Amino acid sequence: FGCPQCRYVTDRKNNLKRHVSTMHQECDKLLECCGVSFKNKAALRDHVLLFHSNGYLCRFCGRNFCRKALLKRHLAVHSGQKDFLCGHCDYATSHKSNLERHKRVH
Incomplete structure (x- = not known):
């Protein structure tokens, strides 16, 4: 068919x-x-x-990403937006994985 x-x-x-x-x-x-x-x-x-x-190009730094979702996540670095906050100190980050890694210090 x-x-x-x-x-x-x-x-x-x-x-x-x-x-x-x-x-x-x-x-x-x-x-x-x-x-x-x-x-x-x-x-x-x-x-x-x-x-x-050829991927998705960051218009701010020229870095190339194979998936649109990865570019979208990366753009938070340039915007300064930090949505992931530590509940034990004033640490904040734009990536969940960074927060998970940070939590191991507490």
């Missing part, structure tokens, strides 16, 4: 039906990447392949 809208092929009709509904029909939730919104996952996938095949 082949998808009429892309190159996806499967040996099960149910898989094709799920593929079409998740990739090609409009999404209920907002799909966004670098300030651009997309109506379906296929459009988002095409954008990522075209513009982010």
